[in-house]
Amino acid sequence: MDGTKPTAQLRSKTKILADGAEPSIWGFDGSSTNQAEGHASDRVLQPVLTVPDPVRGGDNVLVLCEVQNIDFTPHESNTRAANVEVAERFAAQEPWFGIEQEYTLFDGERPLGFPEGGGFPGPQGPYYCGVGASNIVGREIVEKHLDYCLEAGLKISGINAEVMPGQWEFQVGPAGTTEVADHLWIARWLLHRVAEDYGVTVSFGAKPVKGDWNGAGAHTNFSTKAMREAYEPIITAAESLGAEGKPLEHVAGYGDGIQDRLTGLHETAPWNEYSYGVSNRGASVRIPWQVEVDQKGYLEDRRPNANCDPYNVTRLITDTCCTALEK
Numbered sequence: 600m601d602g603t604k605p606t607a608q609l610r611s612k613t614k615i616l617a618d619g620a621e622p623s624i625w626g627f628d629g630s631s632t633n634q635a636e637g638h639a640s641d642r643v644l645q646p647v648l649t650v651p652d653p654v655r656g657g658d659n660v661l662v663l664c665e666v667q668n669i670d671f672t673p674h675e676s677n678t679r680a681a682n683v684e685v686a687e688r689f690a691a692q693e694p695w696f697g698i699e700q701e702y703t704l705f706d707g708e709r710p711l712g713f714p715e716g717g718g719f720p721g722p723q724g725p726y727y728c729g730v731g732a733s734n735i736v737g738r739e740i741v742e743k744h745l746d747y748c749l750e751a752g753l754k755i756s757g758i759n760a761e762v763m764p765g766q767w768e769f770q771v772g773p774a775g776t777t778e779v780a781d782h783l784w785i786a787r788w789l790l791h792r793v794a795e796d797y798g799v800t801v802s803f804g805a806k807p808v809k810g811d812w813n814g815a816g817a818h819t820n821f822s823t824k825a826m827r828e829a830y831e832p833i834i835t836a837a838e839s840l841g842a843e844g845k846p847l848e849h850v851a852g853y854g855d856g857i858q859d860r861l862t863g864l865h866e867t868a869p870w871n872e873y874s875y876g877v878s879n880r881g882a883s884v885r886i887p888w889q890v891e892v893d894q895k896g897y898l899e900d901r902r903p904n905a906n907c908d909p910y911n912v913t914r915l916i917t918d919t920c921c922t923a924l925e926k
């Protein structure tokens with residue numbers, strides 16, 4: 600992840616290893632990634648997770664790295680280090696996350712499926728979970744991406760076509776606080792990489808088309824061991840997210856342009872008003888209907904944007920909810 604503000608972008612480069620060698624630390628030019636000045640440009644790539652590389656296949660691997668300064672302290676753009684700290688502090692509560700990553704495929708300036716000469720496709724309605732050429736575009740990319748995620752051993756749990764044409768979703772989880780975010784970042788990289796072969800770009804923009812078109816979010820489903828066993832801890836967690844100062848602290852870490860997406864329309868709650876409710880897709884936090892029936896399970900924080908940094912999102916939720924549940 601680079602130092603681009605307000606939203607970090609993914610970068611990668613390739614290293615040829617001797618037979619049997621493990622990935623080791625490596626360097627790069629931080630002045631070309633918004634992570635350093637030219638006069639002191641070296642930054643460190645610290646390997647943190649290695650998975651099979653489904654693009655090259657064979658013995659090749661993809662290596663997720665944290666960015667560090669040359670004294671091995673976390674670079675200021677490195678949000679994973681703080682995530683690991685919180686995850687370790689609350690590991691005994693066994694937090695699980697499932698993140699629903701929405702995204703939009705673009706052909707140049709235009710979402711896939713929008714008419715070539717300008718203008719708009721028919722209004723939203725038939726596209727969500729749709730089938731057939733009049734409703735669906737980009738499926739080849741989406742299916743290839745799913746295959747790649749599975750081959751890489753990522754904890755991907757599903758895909759679906761979304762409400763706006765050209766918009767799709769994949770879900771990663773359940774997985775722990777750091778693991779879900781690691782897997783999501785790799786899944787994002789694989790999506791960019793697959794789409795590249797088709798000359799298509801992937802937007803994680805939160806409101807890719809202005810007007811009466813759904814935005815793109817990253818609904819974040821969360822539970823702890825206690826929440827998976829009883830209902831009261833779910834209410835405690837939902838209440839903790841609404842405590843004094845918490846709604847704005849969370850929203851500030853939930854991605855760029857949150858005000859544009861959390862308007863109160865298009866299945867969202869207003870960004871500056873916290874609410875939770877059973878089955879309610881117009882609330883900040885939804886307790887799924889089945890969870891109320893079962894009296895145990897998880898909650899869904901519907902606020903994170905598609906362009907969020909999942910290291911920030913899962914750190915904030917783990918910290919706020921697990922602190923409240925500890926009492």
Ligand code: ADP
Binds near residue numbers: 756818821896899
């Ligand atoms: P929605 O009905 O909101 O579209 P999805 O099916 O797209 O939900 O995504 C739900 C996500 O929640 C999945 O990634 C799933 O693995 C995850 N999930 C399921 N149970 C739990 C749980 N107990 N704790 C955390 N995440 C969970």
Ligand code: MN
């Ligand atoms: Mn060079």
Ligand code: MN
Binds near residue numbers: 699768
């Ligand atoms: Mn979903």
Ligand code: MN
Binds near residue numbers: 699701761
């Ligand atoms: Mn969705």
Ligand code: MN
Binds near residue numbers: 699818899
């Ligand atoms: Mn959802």
